[in-house]
Amino acid sequence: MPGWLYHRDKALYFQRESGLLYCRDSNNELYELHQGEDYGGTLTVRGDAATVSAKGQASRNVIINDLHRAAASMKLDFSHHDSPAAMFAVYDASAGRGEHAEAAAKGLHMQLLPRLAAWRGRWQNDRLQGVLAESIAQLRQEIAPERGVALAVALLLGGRLTMAATGGAICMIFGQVGQSDGNVDNLEVLGPENEDAEAMTHCAVLEDSHLGALLTVKGVRTSGLPSARMRALARSHVMADRPRAGCVALLEEARKVGGEPPLVAAAVRFNWSGSRGQDPGKRLKTDTPPNGLTKVRCRHLLLRYAGCQALLGDRRKKPTRTVGDAETQMLHILPQIANGGPAAFTAKCKEISECDTAMKSGDLAGDLGWLDRDPAKNRKVPAAVVRAAFFLAVGQVSDLVSSERGIHLILRTA
Structure with a gap:
């Protein structure tokens, strides 16, 4: 025309x-x-999860810290969505839903991303809630039309968090210590237990008073832990940038008060800094280390678990503990070494670490040497350990890190 x-x-x-x-x-x-806005100068986000299996049944989780990258891998245009963009979800395998949980974990983002890519205008809150509910409904029709799926999901697009839940699962937002007003610590989405009911949804505009979010399933929610206690367990670890440790702590306490596996929880940390738009044209990837370093030096503490990869030439007895047991043991060690400094880390490393590096003399116990930002250049160190190391400040102890070798705690020394 x-x-x-x-x-x-x-x-x-x-x-x-x-x-x-x-x-x-x-x-x-x-x-x-609509051209997506970049909140990278104001908000970055990171999430992690933990599970407890039972008799071959395992609840699932999916953590996608960068939806722009995920969409690009599917050849979808996602430039109209704000950044950071991420998705966090847990899928309940209880009550015989094991196969459904696995299928849902593989399928929900495959339903959601094409729908998010199709409309390239400005997304209003109700449209976000609608497309999330629609994706869950379509997923149910494909994998479990009679029984439904039980899940909780949180979709972050810029400064908005869209939550949805079904099957008694729950998604909640929590604030900093001492912030318990209705806009921060009382916002949650509880999934209806009726299998025929549609997903409950809510879209929240995030503020710098929001510290993070917690997602978990019916088995944890009905274990006897009130929402305030679940938030407190997650908050104490998320504040220290250890979302996985927060999930392990929550699942451990839920089991103590009667929660029956399989269980799963995911925790998300919102990091607020700077001013929005201060770095136009530069999108901060949420799974990219925030520093420009090419090398860091670290020490680690390792607990192996049944089925993990053995070190070459290792003749020690094969471990019998589960992944969950190793995570729980590390959780109890974490306060001692996080608060005790390098000396405490060295002592604990020599005492219990199951890596040959623990036998190094003096302060070198657990030393991994200088690590390159490129995991491929660190052949003897798992890639997950290398990635985690570059997010640490000097003297900082990491979150629980899982690799093919076992469960690690990392201390950056230089």
Whole structure:
């Protein structure tokens, strides 16, 4: 038409007079293209999860710290969505839902991302809630039309967190210590237990008073732990940037008061800093270390578990503890070494670490040497350990880190 240009490859219309770009919807109506805003100068996010299995049944979790990258791998245009963009979800395998939980973990983001990519305008809260509920409903029809699926999911797009839950699962937001007003510590989405019911959803605009989010399943929620206690358990570890430790602590206490495995929990940390838009054009990847270092030096403490990869030439007795047992043991060690400094780390490393590095003399106990940012250049050190090391400040102790070798705690020394 006069005054308009069309870009065939991008399916975009340009109006000369206004200088605006437009797309067409399913009804062939034009709507304005939205360019995603970058909240990277204000907000970064990281999440992790923990599970407790039972008799071959394992609840599942999916942590996608960068949806822009995930969408690109599916050849989807995600540039109209704000960043950071992430998805965190837990899937309940209790009551014989093991196969359903595994299928849902593989399928929900595959349902959700194409729907999020299809509409390239500005997303209102109700549209986000609707597409999340629609994706869950379609997933249910495909994998469990009679029994339904039990899950909790949190979708972060810029400064908004859209939550959904089904099957008695729960998603909640929590604030800093001492912040317990209704806008911070009382916001939660509880999934209906009726298998025919639609997912409960809510979209929250995040503020810097929000510290994080917690997602877990019915077995934890009905164990006897009130919501305030669940928030407190997660908060104490999330504040120290250890979301996985927070999940392990929650699951351990839930089991003590009657929670029956399989159980799963995911925790998310919101990091607030700077001012929005202070770095235009630069998108901070949420799984990219925030420093520009190319090498760091670290020490670690290792507990092995049944089925983990043995070290070459290791003749020690094979471990019999489960992954959960190793995580719980590390959780109890964590306060001692996090608060005791390098000396406490050295002493505990020599006492219990199951890595050959623990036998090094003096302060070198557990030393991994200088690690390169590229995991491929550290052949003897698991990639998960290398990635975690680059997020640490000097003197900081890491979250629980799982690798093919076992469960690690890492101390950055330089």
